[in-house]
Amino acid sequence: MSKLSQEMRVQPLTLGLITTLQCTAACAGCCFGCTPRRAGRMKLDEILRYITEAKAMGTKVVVFSGGECFLLRRDLEAAISYAHARGLMTRCVTNAYWATDYAGAHATLERFRLAGLDEINFSTGVSHAKYIPPTRVINATRAALDLGMRCAVAVEMRSDSPLNKRRLLSHPRLRETLQDPKKKALLIVEESPWIPADGTPRRATERRAVLDSGNLVARKRCESILGTVAVLPNANMFACCGLTAAKIPELNLGSLRRHSMADLYEDAVADIMKVWLFVEGPERILAWAARKDAAIRWEGMYAHSCEACQAVYRDPRVRRIIRDHYEERVADVYFRLSLLTHQLPAATKGCRTSARRGLSRTPTSTRPRATT
Numbered sequence: 001m002s003k004l005s006q007e008m009r010v011q012p013l014t015l016g017l018i019t020t021l022q023c024t025a026a027c028a029g030c031c032f033g034c035t036p037r038r039a040g041r042m043k044l045d046e047i048l049r050y051i052t053e054a055k056a057m058g059t060k061v062v063v064f065s066g067g068e069c070f071l072l073r074r075d076l077e078a079a080i081s082y083a084h085a086r087g088l089m090t091r092c093v094t095n096a097y098w099a100t101d102y103a104g105a106h107a108t109l110e111r112f113r114l115a116g117l118d119e120i121n122f123s124t125g126v127s128h129a130k131y132i133p134p135t136r137v138i139n140a141t142r143a144a145l146d147l148g149m150r151c152a153v154a155v156e157m158r159s160d161s162p163l164n165k166r167r168l169l170s171h172p173r174l175r176e177t178l179q180d181p182k183k184k185a186l187l188i189v190e191e192s193p194w195i196p197a198d199g200t201p202r203r204a205t206e207r208r209a210v211l212d213s214g215n216l217v218a219r220k221r222c223e224s225i226l227g228t229v230a231v232l233p234n235a236n237m238f239a240c241c242g243l244t245a246a247k248i249p250e251l252n253l254g255s256l257r258r259h260s261m262a263d264l265y266e267d268a269v270a271d272i273m274k275v276w277l278f279v280e281g282p283e284r285i286l287a288w289a290a291r292k293d294a295a296i297r298w299e300g301m302y303a304h305s306c307e308a309c310q311a312v313y314r315d316p317r318v319r320r321i322i323r324d325h326y327e328e329r330v331a332d333v334y335f336r337l338s339l340l341t342h343q344l345p346a347a348t349k350g351c352r353t354s355a356r357r358g359l360s361r362t363p364t365s366t367r368p369r370a371t372t
Helices: 003-008 044-056 074-085 102-115 134-146 165-169 172-177 261-269 272-280 282-292 305-314 316-328 330-341
Strands: 014-018 061-065 089-094 119-124 150-157 187-193 228-231 236-238 252-255
Touching: 014 044, 044 074, 044 261, 061 074, 074 089, 074 102, 102 134, 119 134, 134 150, 134 165, 134 172, 150 165, 165 172, 165 187, 228 261, 252 261, 261 272, 272 282, 272 316, 272 330, 282 305, 282 316, 305 316, 316 330
Parallel strands: 014 061, 014 228, 061 089, 089 119, 119 150, 150 187
Antiparallel strands: 228 236, 236 252
């Protein structure tokens, strides 16, 4: 971990590896535009290097995702084993295309369980169901629970979808599995708002998820930015694993083919915009900006925090307010950081207290050094 990161007591607890852009599905609105025809995947030696560097920075969890990470087959198994041997918790995110029946799902997961896989997450919903039958998610979930694995299922939150959390949990075979309290305790099923393919603001498909002044208080800080670093197959490292991260150049920290993970992360923690998002979250930043410019629209427009983050970086009115007024918030931002990290406000030493660089249209791949 870098000197600056140590002073601030901020570290990337999670490493997210977007192992491939190839997927067995081609969902409209996929955050990385993954399809069966997409090329680009990490080589095993690259994956092992990223794990080694992340471990040295204090990372505790490695998440293998995509695209569809199970397309890496034996390389995925080897990478999981490597991370597990170094004391890291491992997780895979998959659409469960491989779980054509229960027996096959159980055999596959048993092999990965023995390699060191601790947790598995499944993605499903109306978009996924066009390519992957939901029954495969049921097969894989049951197999994971029977093997004693922690399991999470993310279901697209869409009003036009016949598949939702209630319907998933009402599946007869899954209900039977969940009769066992120990297995039930291993499962989390959540509905997640769907983000439009073009990234433009729109009303949420479910009214209960849309952001407004009435539920702003319930919105949390962003635990992904700075808490997670993500790496794409092209070796670019991002400051979070957000669904819109690839569409926000400022979150692209640079290439791991030219820089170390620790050096790129040090620049990230020196950027007040990223620290601000870390301690307060994009929704509150939008609301703050709107109080200074009534023309900024935010209520009734965003369901997912990643949508709100994209607006923080892309809305020209929000950008102008931040550039003109960010200094009003510097002391408060770092005080909040001190509370989160159990440090004194003096942790601002060495930090780049300028939001102008943080709102640059140019990725930080040039790695400008932190300045006060």
